[in-house]
Structure formats: C-alpha cells, structure tokens
C-alpha cells in the first residue's frame with residue numbers, strides 16, 4: 330500500500346482518469362476550491378460545488394483526521410460586477426464604502442445559506458482584497474506573483490495592462506487540452522490589438538480615477554512602473570492558494586465551467602511564477618445544475634437563489650429545508666448534470682423522512698459506516714452511499730439496532746444528520762404524545778389494504794388517523810416505484 334493512500338479514488342480532470350488519492354503529506358491534506366464572487370445572492374447552482382466539496386472535506390477529515398485537512402475557499406470581493414452593483418445600490422456612499430457594503434452583506438448571506446445546507450466552514454476563507462499588495466506577514470500576494478512572472482519572462486506590459494504571455498509557456502492548455510494554435514486558427518476571439526496572442530490574459534489592469542484601485546509598483550526591464558489598478562480574475566486564486574497551501578498542493582476544485590479559462594490560467598500563473606511543473610495534483614470539477622437541460626446561471630435568468638428555496642414559496646409553492654436541498658443534490662453523482670425540479674426535492678424529502686423516522690431520537694452512536702465509506706471512496710459515490718443508507722433504513726425499521734446506528738453514522742458522513750431545530754424535530758416535538766409505533770402499524774396496515782385493493786378499509790384507516798390529527802401523504806418509492814406513505818402531525 331502506498332503511503333498516505335486510504336482507499337480514496339478520485340477522477341482527475343488533469344489526466345481524465347480515476348486515480349488513487351495520495352496526498353503529499355498525510356498529516357496535512359490540502360484542498361483549494363474557488364469560492365463565490367460576492368455581489369448577489371448565490372443561486373442553487375452555486376450551491377453545488379459548496380455541497381460537493383463539503384462532502385469531500387468531510388470524507389478527507391474522516392480518513393486523515395479532522396486536524397489534518399486544510400480546506401481553503403476564497404471570497405472574491407474584487408470584480409467589476411461588484412463595482413457596478415455598489416454604484417447601483419448605494420449611490421450616496423463613496424465607492425469604496427459602497428463596495429464594502431455590497432461584499433459584506435453578500436458574504437454574510439452566502440455563509441448563512443451554505444450553513445443551512447449543512448456545509449462546514451472551510452479551514453480558511455481568505456478575501457481577495459487582502460491579498461492584492463505585499464503583506465506585512467509575508468504571505469504570497471498578487472502583486473509579488475505578477476512581479477515574479479515579469480522577472481521570469483512570462484508577462485509583459487501593454488496599454489496600462491500587464492498580460493500573461495501564453496506563448497512563453499510550452500505546456501499552456503494542458504488542463505483543458507486546448508492548443509494555442511487552435512485558438513489562433515479559430516479566430517473567434519478577436520485579437521485585441523495590444524495582445525501578442527489572443528489567449529494572453531490580464532494579470533493587472535489600470536483603474537480610472539473613479540474605479541477602485543491599488544497602488545502597485547512593478548519593475549519591468551530594470552525600470553520602475555507604478556500602475557494604480559486592480560487584479561485580473563485569475564491571479565487571486567494563484568496568490569491565495571500559495572499563501573495557505575504552498576506552491577504545489579493536493580486538490581483543486583470548482584465547477585466544470587472553471588476549467589477554461591480560469592483554472593487553466595491559474596495553473597499558468599502558478600507554475601510559471603514558482604518554476605513548478607504543476608499547481609495541484611488532483612483537479613476535480615462538479616457538473617452543472619440545470620433547468621430544462623440548460624445550465625442554471627445568472628446570465629440566462631433561469632436561476633433561483635438558495636435563500637428563495639429556504640425562505641420563500643417561490644419554487645413549487647412552498648419552502649424547502651436545507652437537508653432536502655442537500656440530499657437532492659447528492660442523489661446525482663457530482664460529475665453528472667442535475668436537472669433541478671420540484672419532483673426531485675419531493676423525492677429527497679420522502680427519503681430523508683424515512684431515514685429520520687428510522688434514526689428516531691438520534692440516541693444511537695458509534696455506528697459502523699464502512700459500507701457508506703466504501704461508496705464515497707469511489708470518486709465520491711454519493712448515489713451508492715444513499716442506496717446503502719436506504720437498505721439500512723429498511724433493516725432499522727425492522728428493529729435492527731446496528732443498522733440504525735450505521736444509518737445515523739452514514740448520514741452524518743454525508744452531512745445529513747438533521748440539526749436539532751430542523752423541521753423534522755419540530756414536527757416530532759408537536760406530536761410528542763403520539764404513539765409513533767401504533768401510527769406506523771396503522772399506516773402499514775392501510776398500505777396492505779391498498780395493495781389488496783380493499784379501498785374501503787384503507788379509507789377507514791385514513792379517517793381513523795385523521796381523527797387523531799395525523800396527516801398521510803402517499804408517494805412512490807424513488808427506487809422501486811412502490812407506493813409508500815409518510816405521515817406527520819397536523820399543526
């Protein structure tokens with residue numbers, strides 16, 4: 330067995346293959362995930378990477394120990410979209426204050442949203458604006474990285490911009506498998522006159538007096554060059570990952586849309602600035618959450634925010650709990666597209682209801698979740714893990730205590746144990762004097778009558794339960810298609 334290998338295998342976008350996960354240092358497994366640009370509410374598509382990489386974070390903590398994993402997810406608080414929003418929403422404030430108001434409010438909302446989705450707080454959440462200029466603590470900053478790129482012959486200045494010279498890097502395009510020649514031949518991208526090559530991208534751009542800017546000092550060909558400006562999109566992740574994880578680290582993650590150009594350009598910057606042959610060993614990307622076959626995105630206007638799902642009745646005429654949203658997301662493998670629908674959320678709710686009913690008062694600990702773990706170790710096989718939990722629920726319902734404990738441990742590994750204030754427990758609390766065993770038995774009996782087509786008897790049992798203030802909801806088992814019934818106490 331290779332040192333540091335604990336059974337986890339992951340699909341690596343860099344090699345387009347599933348590989349054994351072997352960290353550089355099993356005492357400090359290091360992962361970086363590109364975080365949100367904080368100018369507006371996050372949509373449920375943005376929740377996908379947050380949830381997927383949270384499952385990976387939990388799994389790594391389980392395998393290597395909670396204190397042996399460093400997860401960095403940045404906050405992008407410098408972006409022209411933020412500036413535009415700040416001007417629109419706070420016209421009376423000076424721009425810098427308006428920007429701070431927008432980014433703080435949006436970041437707080439993002440934290441509340443992802444916490445409701447059961448995501449742990451990453452180990453470190455650096456903000457881009459704190460890494461623009463050299464820092465007193467000496468952690469890697471963007472201006473110094475850009476200077477290294479200039480010094481090593483990978484960057485040039487043109488028209489107040491400092492650009493990355495893609496031709497200076499023979500391996501440019503390795504992650505996305507795009508060749509520079511293809512990009513030139515395609516000529517879809519008009520060559521901006523000041524670029525040497527259409528694929529060259531901005532590291533630093535001058536700001537007009539009204540725009541936010543930092544006073545950066547560069548040296549090009551021995552001559553000082555001061556440009557009051559702001560960083561390009563990609564350089565922040567190269568700086569913040571190096572600051573906390575080093576020049577080369579284990580896992581870099583994000584959504585599929587980031588492979589090109591964002592991650593390709595992060596690799597170009599980091600490798601060329603540090604003189605390394607790679608930035609991260611494993612590159613992992615989640616698929617899109619879609620609506621009617623199209624990526625949910627702000628630009629398409631087909632998005633629904635996490636906040637709307639949790640706190641309003643905009644989707645399906647009701648609100649949804651964080652646990653339901655999380656399970657609905659994990660019912661599809663992370664690399665596959667998900668079609669987001671009310672039906673999917675209803676399915677997830679029915680499944681969770683079954684689990685929580687089986688786990689009951691949660692007073693079972695120390696369960697063995699080896700089978701769930703094995704599924705997750707197969708490239709985050711959450712669908713396999715959920716199938717295992719489904720079987721455990723069946724066993725637990727028959728009174729198997731070991732299955733009940735395993736169900737609880739496995740659900741915990743997926744980050745799906747209900748928080749004590751969740752809807753399920755509120756519902757339980759209000760029905761504290763109800764004999765749940767007796768209700769379950771009547772519900773089962775009614776299902777039997779339905780299967781045997783004794784409809785009159787089934788209806789009689791439903792009425793009997795209604796009289797006890799118990800409401801029945803029939804649904805189809807998502808896997809077998811069998812009719813099932815969920816019940817709750819009417820409030």
Ligand SMILES: Nc1ncnc2c1ncn2[C@@H]1O[C@H](COP(=O)(O)OP(=O)(O)OP(=O)(O)O)[C@@H](O)[C@H]1O
Pocket residue numbers: 363364365366372374375376377378583584585586587615616617618619624625626627628
């Ligand atoms: N529909 C989606 N499904 C899955 N992941 C997504 C989706 N949309 C964005 N992401 C991911 O969310 C994270 C944050 O991305 P970003 O802030 O660029 O999103 P965005 O600007 O809201 O995207 P868009 O403008 O396309 O809606 C990235 O990792 C990105 O890949």
Ligand SMILES: [Zn+2]
Pocket residue numbers: 362363364566591595
């Ligand atoms: Zn990034």
